[in-house]
């Protein structure tokens with residue numbers, strides 16, 4: 473089988489995250505005619521303390537942590553870091569982080585991932601999903617033969633944005649630095665040279681956005697022959713219209729007996745069906761409700777208003793917040809509005825910067841850095857920042873424009889209230905957004921947040937007809953795909 477391609481992508485700065493016929497140059501692999509060398513994916517040894525528990529104790533633990541499981545032979549959860557059976561080099565990095573105990577998703581997902589199973593893991597924003605897949609990845613890698621020259625990665629993590637890919641990479645570095653596991657992030661908008669050099673030196677973990685990875689595969693800069701551990705972070709996003717064709721091309725290059733894991737905070741019905749194309753005999757865990765819900769550490773405030781009132785409301789909210797020294801993340805619908813609001817705020821003396829898909833990667837990196845460091849505590853963003861980003865001390869999220877769908881709402885507000893901290897979100901909701909009213913109300917009710925009467929009215933007036941509860945298990949209604957933005961951030 474050959475992975476070399478006939479044509480190459482030439483632009484150094486080409487934005488290969490965009491939709492295109494990327495991957496057309498990839499040879500399809502006939503896996504049925506390929507003899508695959510055996511590899512080990514189950515190296516989980518249940519700790520004696522875990523085995524000693526009664527079935528009732530296990531159920532009680534799951535119930536207390538709101539862990540629900542589905543599938544055949546789901547392993548028991550662990551209740552402490554030491555029960556997970558991580559080697560000392562990982563335990564040392566966990567201690568260095570000062571984490572007291574594993575989060576519920578970590579308790580359940582670690583045994584699932586370590587036993588080599590295909591896994592779907594759904595848990596609230598900010599609940600520690602990254603190391604739920606990253607630490608088992610390291611054990612998986614250490615159980616495989618060393619990389620030979622020319623080998624591609626053993627673990628591949630796919631993520632929807634460049635910033636998230638980099639963040640996951642940093643997390644892998646934090647925990648993998650004590651072992652000799654090398655990693656790199658492969659994403660568009662940045663020069664290819666350093667990424668190619670990393671790939672050619674040999675890396676056990678690649679964290680990638682799909683477009684640039686396909687580019688690297690087509691030009692023969694790496695290959696996926698050694699991949700046996702595949703993760704899709706923000707999996708529902710990776711499988712929606714913007715990414716699905718690219719994901720299929722990438723996955724077709726990976727041996728079918730690999731282990732596949734999918735993580736997200738939201739899991740809409742339509743994606744559930746698609747996901748089953750990539751998983752075998754999968755097991756699933758959900759932390760919290762099976763419906764679409766927001767993290768309960770976030771106080772969700774909905775302000776029903778008109779388009780014209782938004783600017784004044786924004787200023788008065790910022791005035792209130794500014795006394796608190798907290799970071800504020802403001803989401804808008806388009807790049808144009810992002811630039812307009814940024815200009816408007818800066819003219820009014822606010823330390824605001826914007827991040828969106830039309831900005832060069834260098835500027836995106838710089839802006840996010842300023843925001844993380846707190847030098848520029850107000851960030852205006854499109855949905856490019858709605859998924860996965862973990863920035864300390866984001867006290868407030870403002871939805872200046874309501875997103876295209878309620879999943880994105882849950883992810884956006886989830887940039888605050890992370891790792892057990894509290895947060896607040898303000899959402900400006902206009903008649904334009906009426907079709908989301910019903911679903912938003914159920915999210916608010918579930919979190920015991922205030923439902924403004926105007927919002928109820930909108931829901932009753934028929935807005936959002938059948939749109940409610942698209943994430944509910946067994947719900948016959950389908951998502952409105954037309955409302956999903958296709959990578960136009």
Ligand code: ADP
Pocket residue numbers: 571572573574575578595596597598599600601602603860861862890891
């Ligand atoms: P998610 O992917 O679920 O949104 P992240 O993996 O980004 O969440 O983690 C959110 C934050 O929680 C990060 O800052 C991470 O370092 C921290 N974190 C992860 N695990 C724990 C833990 N067991 N205890 C405390 N904090 C944790």
Ligand code: MG
Pocket residue numbers: 601602705860
């Ligand atoms: Mg995450």
